[in-house]
Amino acid sequence: MDRVQIVHDNFLRRIAAQDFPVGGAVTPGLDNASAVGLYRAQVLSRALDLQSRVMQANKQGFYTIGSSGHEGMAAVAHALRPDDIAFLHYRDAAFQIARADQVGGQDMLRDMLLSFACSSDDPTSGGRHKVLGSRRLMIPPQTSTIASHLPKALGAAHALGLARRNPPEHRLLAHDGIAMCSFGDASANHSTAQGAINAACWTAVQGVPLPLLFVCEDNGIGISTKTPTGWINASMSARPGLAYFEADGLDLFAAYSAAKAAADFVRKHRKPAFLHLRTVRLYGHAGADIATSYLPKSEVEADEANDPLLHTVRLLADAGTLTAGEALAIYTEMLDAVAQAADDVVTRPHLQSAADVMFSIVPPKRACALVNGPSDARRAELFGGDINQMTAPQPLSKIINWALHDLMLAHPETLIMGEDVGRKGGVYGVTQKLQSRFGPARVVDTLLDEQSILGFAIGAAHNGFVPMPEIQFLAYLHNAEDQLRGEAATLPFFSNGQWTNPMVLRIAGLGYQKGFGGHFHNDNSLAVLRDIPGIIIACPSTGADAAMMLREAHRLAREEQRVVVFVEPIALYPMRDLLEAGDGGWMTSYPAPDERIGLQEIGVHGDGSDLAIVTYGNGHYLGRQAQADLAALGVQARVIDMRWLAPLAEDAIITAIGDRPVLIVDECRRTGGQAEAIMALMQERGVAHFARLTAEDSFIATGPAYAATLPSREGIVAASKTLLGK
Known part of the structure; x- marks a missing residue:
């Protein structure tokens, strides 16, 4: 039989017979009105689960991962304040409904049905996905x-403390608020969860404020794989720096008491806590899942017998708050109300076009206070003796360092975080002196965990900061790329532009480091970034360009709420000379603090009409060398530095090419590199004569062969001659 119908029939039968599951006595703490309100939230959550399956059967609904068995999360919502930011597990409809009751003026019944129907009227996602979330309820939307x-919950919690000392312009969270995140027992085993919990403990033991409440909803199974008995308690109850609380999540009163104690601890001590709630999972994992196909029927029936709604009705009756008959009436009336509302909801409009779907990929701009920048006197005070060097040519690393100084001086909400960025000043010295000049609260030495670094940035952005996280090497990004793909880039999309997490992610990357590190420190693939909708990828090659592009990247994050990835070519950090030793041809002076390079601005070097070399990063450096070599052979070339790799400045590139033959020089691999997109652009725009020179489809070697698989100065000259038939 249909387990959904069985649970429903059992509820009706057992309420009528007053046949309740065995449980503890009523735990003090909830007044009668609150207890009844939470029961109503639980019932609405259940009714919505039932209706979602009806809608799916009628091809009118598209999501059936429900919250049945987890209705005790309504008690957790009641234990928190509605301005405590909450990052929810996908089974937490009861939490959102209960929070909506705290805020008032919400229609969760209709809003969630609109989400099930993927209607464009859905106030959270605009019809893009079934999500829990609400701007007014301080719940950033989450999918499955x-x-x-x-x-990012970790980041939001840390940002609460930072904002007390340094309130950002777009501060969102209350100064005495806390952050909460909930998840299942199976998800607790994921490396992302383990990393975040470890990072919270690592932070807390150092005395850094971190008001974060972890809530683990333990139903004992992840789809079909059981969680070992006692695993969550054994693995979480004795973590250093993490207070541990537990309760029966089937018992509304006990769950509220434990959640209140945990939340009060976090709020008072500004330290993290872990709340372990025992729950059950009803109906299997999702609508298509048949639990009895992999679990003994007796186990499925045992969970059904422990229906949390039955527990709540028993407790309300024991407390003299609500009779069983009154509780049953609320249940049946709620089912009728949901079914009636669904009849209208399924007629509401849906997204129709690609433009409709994509509308919220790029977040909306926001109003920002005009910043005139610091005075000359303040800059002189900060930079000290460095100020006298700014008119002299400098290498890339030094100029990026000065640009970071100026940005942090002009924008107090700017934060830098990453491994070794503080006291050491970065592996390559790019962040030197920043921590001593701006303090450890704004230049944060993190633990060695890229997921936590990016999560810190995403969460900090939720509270109005402009984070500039650093990933030490491009290859290290792969440990954490889902924080960009699955969290940062998708948040505006799934929230219809209501939530954003702007940042400027700096990554030291690409190849050509002589004899150092092999493929872990010379990673020449940007493919993982290029296909993420909505993000901007910048790749400067000279110091002056880097400073002006970094300022534009910061502006894009601060004012346009964009996620910008700023890839800095490691091999060019110290580069001084261009054509021969001692010529200083690759160094530039520091541009004035108000100078920027816009998103669609490319670099054009030379007027030669014989050839256009289209490139970026190290390819720009090598292309300029090859330009001189080609001139000696009578070939006059123009070198075009793309600068911005996503979105491409297509019109500017085509205009700069004119009617010249084109050699694309791409230091990334032949497969998945930028050259593929540029060649497609050439074909689409009618450029008749083009070729590419790329890196081989290979990892990079350590030692003398460090550049053997990469484009070279000589290779560019040879490829140019071949293209021109010389």
């Missing part, structure tokens, strides 16, 4: 996430 929201 597997622990990927825990790192």
Whole structure:
């Protein structure tokens, strides 16, 4: 039989017979009105689960991962304040409904049905996905996430403390608020969850404020794989720096008492806590899942017998708050109300076009206070003796360092975080002196965990900061790329532009480091970034360009709420000379603090009409060398530096090419590199004569062969001659 119908029939039968599951006595703490309100929230959550399956059967609904068995989360919502930011597990409809009751003026019944129907009237996602979330309820939307929201909850909690000392312009969270994130027992095993919990403990033991409440909803199974008995308690109850609370999540009163104690601890001590709630999972994992196909029927029936709604009705009756008959009436009336509302909801409009779907990929701009920048006197005070060097040519690393100084001086809400960025000043010295000049609260040395670094940035952005996280090497990004793909880039999309997490992610990357590190420190693939909708990828090659592009990247994050990835070519950090030793041809002076390079601005070097070399990063450096070599052979070339790799400045590139033959020089691999997109652009725009020179489809070697698989100065000259038939 249909387990959904069985649970429903059992509820009706057992309420009528007053046949309740065995449980503890009523735990003090909830007044009668609150207890009844939470029961109503639980019932609405259940009714919505039932209706979602009806809608799916009628091809009118598209999501059936429900919250049945987890209705005790309504008690957790009641234990928190509605301005405590909450990152929710996908089974937490009861939490959102209960929070809506705290705020008032909400229609969760209709709003959630609109979400099930993927209607464009859905106030949260605009019809893009069934999500829990609400701007007014301080719940950033989540889809069927597997622990990927825990790192940003960590960041939001840390940002609460930072904002007390340094309130940002667009501060969102209350100064005495806390952050909460919930997840299942199976998700607790994910590396992302383990990393976030470890990072919270690591932070807390150092005395850094971190008001974060982890809530684990333990139903004992992840789809079909059981959680070992006692696993959550054994693995979480003795973590250093993490207070542990537990309760029976089937017992509304006990769950509220434990959640209140945990939340009060976090709020008072500004330290993290872990709340372990025992729950059950009803109906299987989702609508298409048949639990009895992999579990003994007796186990499924045992969970059904422990229906949390039955527990709540018993407790309300024991407390003299609500009779069984009154509780049953609320249940049946709620089912009728949901079914009636669904009849109208399924007629509401849906997204129709690609433009409709994509509308919220790029977030909306926001109003920002005009910043005139610091005075000359303040800059002189900060930079000290460095100020006298700014008119002299400098290498890339030094100029990026000065640009970071100026940005942090002009924008107090700017934060830098990453491994070794503080006291050491970065592996390559790019962040030197920043921590001593701006303090450890704004230049944060993190633990070695890229997921936590990016989560810190996402969460900090939720509270109005402009984070500039650093990933030490491009290859290290792969440990954490889902924080960009699954969290940062998708948040505006799934929230219809209501939630954003702007940042400027700096990554030291690409190849050509002589004899150092092999493929882990010379990673020449940007493919993982290029296909993420909505993000901007910048790749400067000279110091002056880097400073002006970094300022534009910061502006894009601060004012346009964009996620910008700023890839800095490691091999060019110290580069001084261009054509021969001692010529200083690659160094530039520091541009004035108000100078920027816009998103669609490319670099054009030379007027030669014989050839256009289209490139970026190290390819720009090598292309300029090859330009001189080609001139000696009578070939006059123009070198075009793309600068911005996503979105491409297509019109500017085509205009700069003119009617010249084109050699594309791409230091990334032949497969998945930028050259593929540029060649497609050439074909689409009618450029008749073009070729490419790329890196081989290979990892990079350590030692003398460090550049053997990469484009070279000589290779560019040879490829140019071949293209021109010389």
